[in-house]
Amino acid sequence: xxxxxxxxxxxxxVGPVTANKLKEAGFDSVEAIAVAPIRELVxxxxxxxxxxxxxxxxxxxxxxxxxxxxxQLYDRRQSLLRLSTGSENLNKLLGGGLETQAITxxxxxxxxxxxxxxxxxxxxxxxxxxxxxxxxxxxxxDSEGTFAPQRVYQIAQAMSLDPDKMLEGVFIARVYxxxxxxxxxxxAFKLCQEENIKLIVVDSVLSHFRxxxxxxxxxxxxxxxxxxxxxxxxxxxxxxxxxxxxxxQVQANPQAFFGDPTRPAGGNILAHxxxxxxxxxxxxxxxxxxxxxxxxxxxxxxxxFAITEKGIxxxxxxxxxxx
Ligand code: ADP
Ligand code: MG
Numbered sequence: 384x385x386x387x388x389x390x391x392x393x394x395x396x397v398g399p400v401t402a403n404k405l406k407e408a409g410f411d412s413v414e415a416i417a418v419a420p421i422r423e424l425v426x427x428x429x430x431x432x433x434x435x436x437x438x439x440x441x442x443x444x445x446x447x448x449x450x451x452x453x454x455q456l457y458d459r460r461q462s463l464l465r466l467s468t469g470s471e472n473l474n475k476l477l478g479g480g481l482e483t484q485a486i487t488x489x490x491x492x493x494x495x496x497x498x499x500x501x502x503x504x505x506x507x508x509x510x511x512x513x514x515x516x517x518x519x520x521x522x523x524x525d526s527e528g529t530f531a532p533q534r535v536y537q538i539a540q541a542m543s544l545d546p547d548k549m550l551e552g553v554f555i556a557r558v559y560x561x562x563x564x565x566x567x568x569x570x571a572f573k574l575c576q577e578e579n580i581k582l583i584v585v586d587s588v589l590s591h592f593r594x595x596x597x598x599x600x601x602x603x604x605x606x607x608x609x610x611x612x613x614x615x616x617x618x619x620x621x622x623x624x625x626x627x628x629x630x631x632q633v634q635a636n637p638q639a640f641f642g643d644p645t646r647p648a649g650g651n652i653l654a655h656x657x658x659x660x661x662x663x664x665x666x667x668x669x670x671x672x673x674x675x676x677x678x679x680x681x682x683x684x685x686x687x688f689a690i691t692e693k694g695i696x697x698x699x700x701x702x703x704x705x706x
Pocket of ligand 1: 493494496499500690
C-alpha cells in the first residue's frame with residue numbers, strides 16, 4: 384500500500400494542532416482516520432464535528448473506502464489468509480485455520496486451554512506462509528496476567544525453532560482495566576503497520592468489562608463501549624489483513640433445562656462481532672474438546688486436541704469400553 388505511510392498532516396484540514404489531537408487519540412495514519420466513525424473523532428480527539436467530517440472525507444478520498452465494487456470485494460476475499468493453529472484437527476474444524484479479516488473467539492471455563500492456544504498462535508503466526516504461518520509478529524493484550532514467556536520459549540524449543548527470536552516477535556500489552564484495553568487497541572493501528580503484526584490476541588476480552596460494570600443499570604454503557612472496541616478490532620483486521628483472536632469466559636445459563644448449563648459471556652454484542660466462535664471443554668484423558676458454535680458458514684462439529692510440550696497437538700479420545 385503506497386499510501387500507508389502518508390502523514391496525516393498532509394490531509395486537508397489537518398494542521399499541527401489537529402494532527403496532535405488525532406495522534407494522541409490513536410488516529411495516527413490516514414487509514415485509521417478513513418475507517419473511523421466521525422463520532423469517534425469528535426469524542427476521542429475532541430474535534431468539532433464539521434472539522435471531523437471534512438477530515439474523514441479527505442482521508443477516504445485517499446484510501447477509497449466509501450464505495451468498492453464487487454470485484455474489489457472479491458479480490459479482498461481472495462487476499463484472505465489462514466493461520467494454522469498447530470493442530471490439523473482444529474484447522475479442519477475452522478475450515479482451514481484462523482481467518483484474517485475476521486474475529487475468532489475461543490470460549491471456555493478456567494483451565495479449558497484458551498491461553499495455551501493463544502501462546503501457540505504466537506508462534507505459528509511467525510512461521511512462513513508455506514508452513515501455515517503469516518510471516519508476521521504478534522500483539523498480545525493480556526488482561527489477566529497469564530501470558531507466560533517461559534511457556535512460549537518451551538513451545539518454540541519443542542518445535543525446533545529459535546526461542547529467543549520467537550519471543551522477540553511478540554509485543555505484550557498487560558492491560559489493567561477496560562479503558563486501558565480500549566486505548567491500547569485505539570493505538571494499535573500504527574504499531575501493527577510498522578511492525579508487520581499479523582495476529583492480535585485479546586486474552587481475555589471481557590474480564591475487565593465484567594468486573595467494572597456491575598449491575599443492570601451499567602449494562603448498556605458496558606455494551607456500548609464493548610461494541611465500539613470490537614468494531615475497532617474488526618476494522619484493523621480488515622484494513623491490515625490480520626487475524627484477531629479473542630478469549631472469553633462462560634457464564635451460567637439459567638434458561639438451559641437440557642444440555643449445556645453455560646453460555647458465552649458478553650451477550651449479543653460479542654456474538655455479532657465474532658465471525659467464528661469455538662467452545663472449549665475439558666474431556667477425558669486430559670484432552671480438550673473444541674466445538675464450533677453459531678458460525679455463518681461452518682457446520683456445527685467438534686474435534687479434540689491435547690495440550691503438550693509443543694503447545695497443542697492432535698488427539699483422538701480413546702473409545703470407551705463397550706463402544
Ligand atoms: P484457560 O486460559 O482456558 O483458563 P489455560 O490455557 O491456562 O486455560 O490452560 C491450562 C491448562 O494447560 C492446565 O490444565 C495445564 O495443565 C495445561 N498446561 C499448561 N502447560 C502445559 C504443558 N507444558 N504441558 C501440558 N499441559 C500444560
Ligand atoms: Mg487463560
